[in-house]
Amino acid sequence: xxxxxxxxxxxxxxxxxxxxxxxxxxxxxxxxxxxxxxxxxxxxxxxxxxxxxxxxxxxxxxxxxxxxxxxxxxxxxxxxxxxxxxxxxxxxxxxxxxxxxxxxxxxxxxxxxxxxxxxxxxxxxxxxxxxxxxxxxxxxxxxxxxxxxxxxxxxxxxxxxxxxxxxxxxxxxxxxxxxxxxxxxxxxxxxxxxxxxxxxxxxxxxxxxxxxxxxxxxxxxxxxxxxxxxxxxxxxxxxxxxxxxxxxxxxxxxxxxxxxxxxx
Amino acid sequence: xxxxxxxxxxxxxxxxxxxxxxxxxxxxxxxxxxxxxxxxxxxxxxxxxxxxxxxxxxxxxxxxxxxxxxxxxxxxxxxxxxxxxxxxxxxxxxxxxxxxxxxxxxxxxxxxxxxxxxxxxxxxxxxxxxxxxxxxxxxxxxxxxxxxxxxxxxxxxxxxxxxxxxxxxxxxxxxxxxxxxxxxxxxxxxxxxxxxxxxxxxxxxxxxxxxxxxxxxxxxxxxxxxxxxxxxxxxxxxxxxxxxxxxxxxxxxxxxxxxxxxxx
DNA sequence: TTTCTGTGCGTACATTTGACGCAATACTAC
DNA sequence: GTAGTATTGCGTCAAATGTACGCACAGAAA
Numbered sequence: 001x002x003x004x005x006x007x008x009x010x011x012x013x014x015x016x017x018x019x020x021x022x023x024x025x026x027x028x029x030x031x032x033x034x035x036x037x038x039x040x041x042x043x044x045x046x047x048x049x050x051x052x053x054x055x056x057x058x059x060x061x062x063x064x065x066x067x068x069x070x071x072x073x074x075x076x077x078x079x080x081x082x083x084x085x086x087x088x089x090x091x092x093x094x095x096x097x098x099x100x101x102x103x104x105x106x107x108x109x110x111x112x113x114x115x116x117x118x119x120x121x122x123x124x125x126x127x128x129x130x131x132x133x134x135x136x137x138x139x140x141x142x143x144x145x146x147x148x149x150x151x152x153x154x155x156x157x158x159x160x161x162x163x164x165x166x167x168x169x170x171x172x173x174x175x176x177x178x179x180x181x182x183x184x185x186x187x188x189x190x191x192x193x194x195x196x197x198x199x200x201x202x203x204x205x206x207x208x209x210x211x212x213x214x215x216x217x218x219x220x221x222x223x224x225x226x227x228x229x230x231x232x233x234x235x236x237x238x239x240x241x242x243x244x245x246x247x248x249x250x251x252x253x254x255x256x257x258x259x260x261x262x263x264x
Numbered sequence: 265x266x267x268x269x270x271x272x273x274x275x276x277x278x279x280x281x282x283x284x285x286x287x288x289x290x291x292x293x294x295x296x297x298x299x300x301x302x303x304x305x306x307x308x309x310x311x312x313x314x315x316x317x318x319x320x321x322x323x324x325x326x327x328x329x330x331x332x333x334x335x336x337x338x339x340x341x342x343x344x345x346x347x348x349x350x351x352x353x354x355x356x357x358x359x360x361x362x363x364x365x366x367x368x369x370x371x372x373x374x375x376x377x378x379x380x381x382x383x384x385x386x387x388x389x390x391x392x393x394x395x396x397x398x399x400x401x402x403x404x405x406x407x408x409x410x411x412x413x414x415x416x417x418x419x420x421x422x423x424x425x426x427x428x429x430x431x432x433x434x435x436x437x438x439x440x441x442x443x444x445x446x447x448x449x450x451x452x453x454x455x456x457x458x459x460x461x462x463x464x465x466x467x468x469x470x471x472x473x474x475x476x477x478x479x480x481x482x483x484x485x486x487x488x489x490x491x492x493x494x495x496x497x498x499x500x501x502x503x504x505x506x507x508x509x510x511x512x513x514x515x516x517x518x519x520x521x522x523x524x525x526x527x528x
Numbered sequence: 529t530t531t532c533t534g535t536g537c538g539t540a541c542a543t544t545t546g547a548c549g550c551a552a553t554a555c556t557a558c
Numbered sequence: 559g560t561a562g563t564a565t566t567g568c569g570t571c572a573a574a575t576g577t578a579c580g581c582a583c584a585g586a587a588a
């Protein structure tokens with residue numbers, strides 16, 4: 001099956017089984033070696049990158065569709081996943097439009113058929129619900145989809161020019177994430193099961209983009225009462241072993257519930 | 265034209281000119297006599313109330329569609345209007361479903377045709393983007409639409425059981441509004457052009473649901489540097505005339521920009 | 529004049545936040 | 559053992575912020 005046929009099959013499939021006009025995009029954040037990362041896809045046979053997305057099944061909840069899409073891209077389930085904005089401007093898809101994209105990909109015929117024929121797709125654009133997710137970098141198996149060749153992590157500050165309005169989406173998701181971080185302990189899903197205090201602090205510093213005082217950070221986190229201390233980690237020679245911590249899930253979710261502000 | 269024909273025309277119209285699957289709902293807040301109010305519509309020939317809504321034109325920005333819908337309902341333009349959540353659960357429309365609603369309205373035939381026929385509406389439900397708006401109560405001319413008989417203000421704490429998930433929407437909008445209020449001066453659009461300090465304070469107290477110290481409130485607001493003091497208001501006998509204030513629009517928008525957190 | 533109500537300070541106290549000192553704790557290397 | 563290194567868990571202090579409240583004064587009416 002060549003690429004044109006793949007695209008056609010994808011279109012046929014979505015016309016029948018998914019809501020028209022609505023899509024969703026995922027800003028999937030990971031954290032590794034002191035760097036905040038975001039998962040991107042590379043469009044088939046091109047150098048154009050974009051955010052993973054998805055569509056909503058006819059008989060599927062919006063949130064479930066986001067869950068499913070996240071699972072398909074990362075192999076992970078039941079993660080921190082939250083709506084942050086819904087994008088519905090006309091120029092979403094005309095700035096770097098599908099038409100232009102497909103043309104650049106040498107798919108002029110498809111482009112014409114998609115956008116100038118009398119199909120249901122004429123004059124069409126999606127309203128897209130943006131979600132952001134926090135995942136454990138080490139647990140993820142990045143998986144491309146039908147229309148993409150490659151799926152991999154990018155450092156947040158080295159993200160290239162993306163298709164559509166996806167750069168703006170990332171900026172907005174990051175803004176939301178930062179704000180949220182100052183309200184509630186995030187990080188449950190961004191770190192491995194257990195971690196040291198300085199790893200957690202490094203995560204916070206990376207997200208917030210500024211450095212924090214170690215001692216104040218320690219006090220704050222302990223005040224939340226959300227961390228369980230485990231055994232020490234055997235480490236590199238010639239130093240004291242740092243303690244490992246784990247989020248207390250019960251308490252963690254209690255905190256999210258009490259202060260969460262857009263899941264009613 | 266009887267009601268069935270009206271509904272049919274509405275459906276035909278929307279199938280051709282508007283995005284399928286996407287709608288929007290408006291939580292329009294007003295303020296009058298110490299009460300926070302919300303604008304509701306009464307469904308034709310029934311006692312069922314619901315939020316004003318709208319659809320997005322094929323060639324229309326999402327935000328513009330919200331603007332337009334707000335204008336159609338209130339006669340007002342360019343107001344504080346902000347997305348707060350997108351609702352996409354399947355049970356949105358089945359809890360008090362259209363089917364049930366239409367049946368109760370004696371429109372069994374229409375109900376069957378809508379939901380069990382082989383039309384494009386079978387198994388259909390919308391993903392709806394929720395916006396909330398702050399408007400000047402005194403400037404609004406509530407206007408029903410095609411499907412509704414009546415449009416009027418309700419006290420926020422006396423809102424009846426609404427159709428669909430609209431009660432939940434109001435709760436969520438109010439939550440967002442409260443949170444936003446503690447970040448930035450809101451009120452520009454909820455009050456007449458000029459107002460006294462105690463009117464403004466009363467607005468804050470109503471939204472926040474607790475009373476504030478007059479002197480501290482005064483100091484805070486003056487610190488924002490967002491109010492211009494005008495002449496005194498000639499008032500009721502036997503007291504000093506209170507000053508009138510007006511928001512300094514330039515400074516007001518500057519504040520919104522600096523701290524705004526989900527309009528990127 | 530007195531009696532209202534609104535206006536614009538100032539003051540006092542508790543809480544929160546940020547910066548930082550320091551001693552105790554392990555662990556390795558010698 | 560001792561020296562060296564990094565983690566850990568306090569404590570302190572000043573600045574900023576939030577909250578409660580006292581008070582003198584300004585105008586307008588009786």
